[in-house]
Amino acid sequence: MIQGVINYFKCLLNLSDCKNVHKLLFDYVEGNLPPEKQERLTTHLRDCPLCLEYVQSYKLTIKACHDCGAPTEKMPDELADKLRVFIQREL
Amino acid sequence: MVTAVATELSQPNDTELVQRLRSRDKHAMEELLRLHGSKLYGVALQITRNETDAQESVQDALINIWNKIDHFEGRSAFTSWMYRVTANAALMKLRKNKKFEQNISLDAGSDPEENLPQIQLADPASGPAQALTRHELGDHVRTAIEGLPEPYRTTVLLSDVEELSMEEIAAAMEVTVPAVKSRLHRARLALRKTLLPYLKEPV
Numbered sequence: 001m002i003q004g005v006i007n008y009f010k011c012l013l014n015l016s017d018c019k020n021v022h023k024l025l026f027d028y029v030e031g032n033l034p035p036e037k038q039e040r041l042t043t044h045l046r047d048c049p050l051c052l053e054y055v056q057s058y059k060l061t062i063k064a065c066h067d068c069g070a071p072t073e074k075m076p077d078e079l080a081d082k083l084r085v086f087i088q089r090e091l
Numbered sequence: 092m093v094t095a096v097a098t099e100l101s102q103p104n105d106t107e108l109v110q111r112l113r114s115r116d117k118h119a120m121e122e123l124l125r126l127h128g129s130k131l132y133g134v135a136l137q138i139t140r141n142e143t144d145a146q147e148s149v150q151d152a153l154i155n156i157w158n159k160i161d162h163f164e165g166r167s168a169f170t171s172w173m174y175r176v177t178a179n180a181a182l183m184k185l186r187k188n189k190k191f192e193q194n195i196s197l198d199a200g201s202d203p204e205e206n207l208p209q210i211q212l213a214d215p216a217s218g219p220a221q222a223l224t225r226h227e228l229g230d231h232v233r234t235a236i237e238g239l240p241e242p243y244r245t246t247v248l249l250s251d252v253e254e255l256s257m258e259e260i261a262a263a264m265e266v267t268v269p270a271v272k273s274r275l276h277r278a279r280l281a282l283r284k285t286l287l288p289y290l291k292e293p294v
Binding site: 025026057058060061062064065066067068069070071072073074075076079080082083084086087088090091 | 117120121124125128129130131132133134136137146149150153154157225228229232233236247248251252254272275276279280282283286287289290
């Protein structure tokens with residue numbers, strides 16, 4: 001509880017870093033930032049629960065797309081038959 | 092070199108398949124079709140959103156896999172390489188049919204979250220706090236991606252689902268890498284907003 005209040009006030013004092021998280025989010029998550037900027041944002045995330053939640057939900061979105069976004073359709077049997085003939089005759 | 096390639100392949104079946112394809116074994120192509128055909132079709136259908144285009148894309152992909160198997164260096168899994176070949180074939184089809192017209196301006200504003208419409212999903216019936224199964228989350232994720240306007244839908248599909256590199260996407264969609272990054276970021280932010288109630292680790 002007390003830690004939460006402390007973090008809240010830390011966030012208020014570090015609004016420029018909060019803005020940077022939004023501005024640099026893509027490159028931060030992709031690991032494209034220069035090491036010192038990357039480290040500065042990582043340090044900020046330790047102190048700012050709001051930014052941490054934002055970054056984590058962005059990362060979880062990417063993970064959800066990767067893990068669960070793949071198509072589930074089954075190839076129609078007629079197409080599979082047609083392609084088998086194509087492979088034998090045309091390749 | 093051959094050993095290094097073999098150890099990096101995803102499955103023993105794929106290692107054997109690649110070797111047989113390299114020795115021009117057409118039965119290996121049929122085996123590939125049996126094992127991976129549905130996934131290739133799914134990738135093509137997801138990108139083209141048209142059955143005829145998807146079917147032709149899979150056929151084009153098979154031709155490319157057959158002709159370019161020696162280009163596969165084993166640095167990624169064989170399945171990933173095949174999916175990339177298929178995604179590229181589907182993109183070529185889209186490009187040919189000129190289906191890449193944007194329906195949302197990329198330059199509409201400086202705030203990336205302002206530009207995309209909110210995607211509507213059904214209310215989370217079981218409550219947002221409850222973790223979803225992978226299957227349930229998958230339904231929400233695919234619906235959300237499907238709800239994105241072009242070119243954001245295709246960009247996020249190619250990047251975050253099919254894992255093409257930014258450079259590959261830029262080349263396939265005939266745009267710059269910074270444009271791909273911008274589209275991808277906006278797509279992710281729109282998806283994040285939509286999927287937020289469901290974003291827990293799947294059970």
